[in-house]
Amino acid sequence: SAVISQKPSRDICQRGTSLTIQCQVDSQVTMMFWYRQQPGQSLTLIATANQGSEATYESGFVIDKFPISRPNLTFSTLTVSNMSPEDSSIYLCSVEGMGPNSYEQYFGPGTRLTVT
Amino acid sequence: QKEVEQDPGPLSVPEGAIVSLNCTYSNSAFQYFMWYRQYSRKGPELLMYTYSSGNKEDGRFTAQVDKSSKYISLFIRDSQPSDSATYLCAMQSTNAGKSTFGDGTTLTVKP
Numbered sequence: 172s173a174v175i176s177q178k179p180s181r182d183i184c185q186r187g188t189s190l191t192i193q194c195q196v197d198s199q200v201t202m203m204f205w206y207r208q209q210p211g212q213s214l215t216l217i218a219t220a221n222q223g224s225e226a227t228y229e230s231g232f233v234i235d236k237f238p239i240s241r242p243n244l245t246f247s248t249l250t251v252s253n254m255s256p257e258d259s260s261i262y263l264c265s266v267e268g269m270g271p272n273s274y275e276q277y278f279g280p281g282t283r284l285t286v287t
Numbered sequence: 288q289k290e291v292e293q294d295p296g297p298l299s300v301p302e303g304a305i306v307s308l309n310c311t312y313s314n315s316a317f318q319y320f321m322w323y324r325q326y327s328r329k330g331p332e333l334l335m336y337t338y339s340s341g342n343k344e345d346g347r348f349t350a351q352v353d354k355s356s357k358y359i360s361l362f363i364r365d366s367q368p369s370d371s372a373t374y375l376c377a378m379q380s381t382n383a384g385k386s387t388f389g390d391g392t393t394l395t396v397k398p
Contacts, residue, residue, distance in 0.1 A: 213390040214388045274319040274386075276331075276386060278332070280328070
């Protein structure tokens with residue numbers, strides 16, 4: 172299993188500003204995923220981040236709005252740029268399981284963002 | 288149309304009841320079927336996993352997959368207040384870590 176921590180756990184931000192969310196994993200992983208989860212809604216994948224290459228963004232998400240860094244195999248950051256109230260959500264990072272258990276995903280506790 | 292549709296809930300049951308949570312899907316390539324449990328203010332954690340069709344039992348939990356109907360279910364027997372959480376179904380076509388998730392069903396088990 173993997174233990175994932177995220178910082179900050181929550182934040183209240185003003186519109187037009189940016190917030191960087193950090194994700195730290197206790198083991199080396201190839202792929203890290205960033206999700207958004209709005210109340211009563213599913214997990215929506217924002218992007219997949221591989222170490223040493225640019226992140227791959229899902230439809231509807233762009234690098235200018237959600238830049239991602241992946242400097243090593245245990246760490247990643249997601250920035251929510253030029254925020255608006257519509258960006259208020261929970262942001263979760265996730266990693267895949269190892270070896271034959273790679274169907275499984277492990278999730279961090281999430282970052283609860285409120286944009287005013 | 289979404290690839291994965293989950294019964295929306297919310298669901299409220301008395302302690303000891305049998306709970307049925309259900310999802311349908313449209314992508315016939317899905318082979319891995321998972322159920323995640325998410326407690327309030329926590330990330331989802333894997334509860335059950337099934338490969339292809341069939342049943343799998345783990346204590347009070349039973350996962351069923353019917354690929355012919357593209358329908359999966361999670362049954363909880365003798366439900367407990369500690370089972371109160373949001374349950375998310377998830378599916379993959381390959382063993383590749385990135386799943387497609389249902390919207391989740393919030394379950395409350397009342398003592």
